[in-house]
Amino acid sequence: MPIKILMVCLGNICRSPLAEGILASKLPKKEFHIDSAGTGSWHIGRQPDERSIAVAKKYRIDISNQKGRQFSKKDFDAFDYIYVMDNSNYQDVIRLATTIEQKNKVQLILNELFPNENVDVPDPYYGVANGFEVVYKMLDESCEIIAQKLLEKHS
Numbered sequence: 001m002p003i004k005i006l007m008v009c010l011g012n013i014c015r016s017p018l019a020e021g022i023l024a025s026k027l028p029k030k031e032f033h034i035d036s037a038g039t040g041s042w043h044i045g046r047q048p049d050e051r052s053i054a055v056a057k058k059y060r061i062d063i064s065n066q067k068g069r070q071f072s073k074k075d076f077d078a079f080d081y082i083y084v085m086d087n088s089n090y091q092d093v094i095r096l097a098t099t100i101e102q103k104n105k106v107q108l109i110l111n112e113l114f115p116n117e118n119v120d121v122p123d124p125y126y127g128v129a130n131g132f133e134v135v136y137k138m139l140d141e142s143c144e145i146i147a148q149k150l151l152e153k154h155s
């Protein structure tokens with residue numbers, strides 16, 4: 001059985017699709033299954049934001065085939081690790097958890113890079129032009145740490 005990792009943001013069109021693509025690029029496909037979801041429902045079935053697709057492409061990662069979906073309670077049991085992008089996502093996801101085990105699966109992704117600091121990945125949707133580049137770099141650094149930990153633990 002592959003290890004399953006879920007990336008979660010609000011819309012599932014900007015940050016979590018990037019996190020999914022970046023982490024997938026660092027791990028063997030056979031052993032690790034990576035997915036993403038949004039806490040909101042606005043973008044179900046949609047492609048990632050064109051600016052996320054473009055910044056990923058710049059680093060040779062193709063996220064254009066991803067389709068938006070909404071986080072659901074079932075994801076707590078379907079995934080081994082759940083990484084959220086910001087504190088608001090954390091609250092939204094935790095609210096749906098019914099057991100301690102489920103709560104413990106949920107981590108802020110930047111706590112891998114800045115332990116216990118609870119730093120948000122800023123939402124680039126309405127932000128400045130280079131916001132997607134900034135987000136890409138943060139996610140790349142955090143996903144590098146996550147990938148190394150997962151490889152050490154599971155292979």
Ligand code: 4NP
Nearest residue numbers: 009010011012013014015125
């Ligand atoms: P994301 O960004 O959570 O990184 O995908 C957003 C994209 C769209 C919206 C909010 C956040 N929206 O409100 O439509």
